[in-house]
Amino acid sequence: MIKLLKIEFRKILTYKVFWILIGLYFIFLSAGILMAEFMINNMVDNMNRHLPIPLPHVTIYFFPWVWQNLAFFATIRYILIFPAIIIIILITNEFTFKTIRQNVINGMSKSEFLISKLLLILLISLIMSVLLAIGTFIIGLSHTQVTGWGMVFERIPFILGFFISIFSFQVFAFFFGFMLRNTGLAIALFSLYTFIVEPVVYYFLKSPLVFKNGISPYLPVNSVLRVTEYPAIPVLKTLMGLNLQDSVSLWISCIPLLYCSVMIGMVFLIMNKRDL
Amino acid sequence: MxxxxxxxxxxxxxxxxxxxxxxxxxxxxxxxxxxxxxxxxxxxxxxxxxxxxxxxxxxxxxxxxxxxxxxxxxxxxxxxxxxxxxxxxxxxxxxxxxxxxxxxxxxxxxxxxxxxxxxxxxxxxxxxxxxxxxxxxxxxxxxxxxxxxxxxxxxxxxxxxxxxxxxxxxxxxxxxxxxxxxxxxxxxxxxxxxxxxxxxxxxxxxxxxxxxxxxLAISDSFEIAAADMGSLSAVIATHPEFASFKPKEDYILVYFNGDVKPGELNQFLYQQGVVLTHLSERKRSLEQHFLELLNENA
Missing domain, CATH: 3.40.50.300 (P-loop containing nucleotide triphosphate hydrolases)
Incomplete structure (x- = not known):
């Protein structure tokens, strides 16, 4: 395991494309998180122009809600696409450079090769979760008058939700990468599916005419986004009695992980059958 | 081994x-x-x-x-x-x-x-x-x-x-x-x-x-011809190193298993009562030999 990770590290350590994309990811992620409050309040201002009683401005960076809010904004599809594209590039590169053949010739089994990529995904997800937790903690501290640690950490399970989302989304990318083997094609189809195909199918299936109980939330990308489906805005709760999401649901978190196991299983099956 | x-x-x-x-x-x-x-x-x-x-x-x-x-x-x-x-x-x-x-x-x-x-x-x-x-x-x-x-x-x-x-x-x-x-x-x-x-x-x-x-052993071949081609082909087959022959238009192409010198061959045939009118040694290149191997088995 450690050996496989070490090999993966050697592949990315001096790979410029990887670090540029990681850098862009951090920029977009931070910008998304730090501008979220401003954007929401912008929306509130717009709405207030048509409302007789103006809504108050919201704040989203205080404990314990900050965990849920930052997990929510860190897992919108426009930001989640970055680590997914990185994974697609790292996987399809191995086919473009034919280095997957070389790895196998030199004594790696195909399964070990797949495991090494999954370990990398797991590690990236873990590192990102830890970084998000640290960032959230700092942002929360600077926006909250802490009265008790229990209150501070109340909604920390949303970090686990973030981990499940970022991990699953990268596993979807892993699936696209190994199935399509071509960098451009895999990125194009993955983005097309995430941004166009699934949203269209989602609204189509959502129509009560098609399915009474709605299976649209169970679509792959949607199941990932639904782990942290809503931000927590206490004002809405007190004002309108809206209670959108209090916690990470075990069942809802299982859906993307279920997709992951099916996709990983398919990749193992097909890769072990296919010639390199 | x-x-x-x-x-x-x-x-x-x-x-x-x-x-x-x-x-x-x-x-x-x-x-x-x-x-x-x-x-x-x-x-x-x-x-x-x-x-x-x-x-x-x-x-x-x-x-x-x-x-x-x-x-x-x-x-x-x-x-x-x-x-x-x-x-x-x-x-x-x-x-x-x-x-x-x-x-x-x-x-x-x-x-x-x-x-x-x-x-x-x-x-x-x-x-x-x-x-x-x-x-x-x-x-x-x-x-x-x-x-x-x-x-x-x-x-x-x-x-x-x-x-x-x-x-x-x-x-x-x-x-x-x-x-x-x-x-x-x-x-x-x-x-x-x-x-x-x-x-x-x-x-x-x-x-x-x-x-x-x-x-990839190269056995060379010879072009030989005599006035009586019929007895030539009969006699050549009795040579101890004889492998095979191919009749051509005005000569016979003979292959041997071992190393046969033109002088020896001439002498052998003369002793058997055949007088050659044509004797020419053919050196085959390796490539030729290889192609022949492939053709024979195509």
């Missing part, structure tokens, strides 16, 4: 093309084994199957008499077709990955880079390398950790004459240390110069295998 690679009844079909058919080969320790055949004869497919890149339809193979092909591959150095490396990494970093995969430590990297003349360029990115340098890095990577077996698939393809000579020298150098070497090549000359043993493939079928000196 210890068997290094044993291939049993291997078959592989790509759609309508039978790439390898019922192929069995045994390679022993210390041999320099050539797999000889024209393009598309199944050489690369056979090697790809034994290196677990391609699945065979039928048959089996085993390295070192063991079943764990993954662990066995770590004891083999291979140069297969094009050199495959991470273009954005330097030779040293690329070889570090190879060493990690093969469970070797990194101490041997400098040696193989020096051996292949790449030490000066050890920290330049692979993508800046010329074709010859890429091929040399592939060889360096194969030599890493002094493997028991080296596999070369068309090792001199696309190299200039100097590069070809260097690589052949290198192969012979390594072979002198007792390393078993397997070379796939469509160049008869290459096999003849380097190999001790050879298997000749055509359309995925093995035609011959054995020692190079035996399989």
């Amino acid at each position: 210890e068997t290094i690679l044993s291939i049993k009844q291997l078959s592989k079909r790509y759609g309508r093309i039978q790439a390898v058919k019922d192929l069995s080969v045994e390679i022993s320790r210390g041999q320099i084994f050539g797999i000889l055949g024209p393009n598309g004869s199944g050489k690369s497919t056979t090697l790809s199957i034994t290196l677990d890149m391609v699945r065979s339809d039928m048959g089996s193979y085993s390295w070192f008499g063991e079943n764990n092909s993954k662990e066995c591959r770590k004891r083999i150095g291979s140069v297969i077709e094009t050199p495959n490396f991470y273009p954005y990494l330097s030779p040293v970093r690329n070889l570090e990955i190879v060493a990690d995969v093969k469970d070797l430590d990194h101490s041997d990297i400098d040696r193989v880079l020096e051996l292949t003349g790449l030490y000066e360029r050890r920290n330049t990115k692979f993508k800046t390398f010329s074709f010859g340098m890429r091929q040399r890095l592939a060889i360096a990577s194969a030599l890493l950790g002094n493997p028991e077996v080296l596999i070369f698939d068309e090792p001199t393809n696309g190299l200039d004459p100097q590069g070809i000579a260097q690589i052949r020298e290198l192969i012979l150098l390594v072979a002198a240390q007792g390393t078993t070497i397997i070379i796939a090549s469509h160049l008869l000359d290459e096999v003849q110069k380097i190999c001790s043993h050879v298997a000749v493939l055509s359309k995925g079928v093995k035609l011959f295998d054995g020692k190079v000196s035996e399989v």
Whole structure:
């Protein structure tokens, strides 16, 4: 395991494309998180122009809600696409450079090769979760008058939700990468599916005419986004009695992980059958 | 002799093309084994199957008499077709990955880079390398950790004459240390110069295998003619070294198993009462011989 990770590290350590994309990811992620409050309040201002009683401005960076809010904004599809594209590039590169053949010739089994990529995904997800937790903690501290640690950490399970989302989304990318083997094609189809195909199918299936109980939330990308489906805005709760999401649901978190196991299983099956 | 690679009844079909058919080969320790055949004869497919890149339809193979092909591959150095490396990494970093995969430590990297003349360029990115340098890095990577077996698939393809000579020298150098070497090549000359043993493939079928000196032995032929061609063909068949003959328009083409001199032949026929009107020795080039081998079995 450690050996496989070490090999993966050697592949990315001096790979410029990887670090540029990681850098862009951090920029977009931070910008998304730090501008979220401003954007929401912008929306509130717009709405207030048509409302007789103006809504108050919201704040989203205080404990314990900050965990849920930052997990929510860190897992919108426009930001989640970055680590997914990185994974697609790292996987399809191995086919473009034919280095997957070389790895196998030199004594790696195909399964070990797949495991090494999954370990990398797991590690990236873990590192990102830890970084998000640290960032959230700092942002929360600077926006909250802490009265008790229990209150501070109340909604920390949303970090686990973030981990499940970022991990699953990268596993979807892993699936696209190994199935399509071509960098451009895999990125194009993955983005097309995430941004166009699934949203269209989602609204189509959502129509009560098609399915009474709605299976649209169970679509792959949607199941990932639904782990942290809503931000927590206490004002809405007190004002309108809206209670959108209090916690990470075990069942809802299982859906993307279920997709992951099916996709990983398919990749193992097909890769072990296919010639390199 | 210890068997290094044993291939049993291997078959592989790509759609309508039978790439390898019922192929069995045994390679022993210390041999320099050539797999000889024209393009598309199944050489690369056979090697790809034994290196677990391609699945065979039928048959089996085993390295070192063991079943764990993954662990066995770590004891083999291979140069297969094009050199495959991470273009954005330097030779040293690329070889570090190879060493990690093969469970070797990194101490041997400098040696193989020096051996292949790449030490000066050890920290330049692979993508800046010329074709010859890429091929040399592939060889360096194969030599890493002094493997028991080296596999070369068309090792001199696309190299200039100097590069070809260097690589052949290198192969012979390594072979002198007792390393078993397997070379796939469509160049008869290459096999003849380097190999001790050879298997000749055509359309995925093995035609011959054995020692190079035996399989590729050149028996010269003679053009002979006499006034009475009928008695000539009868008499020539009684020659102790006689192999076969082909009647041509105004002469007979005779093949012998052993080494027959024109003088001896003339004398033999004269003693049998045949006076030659034409005698000409035909030297066949290796290529001719090879093509004849292929044609006879086509």
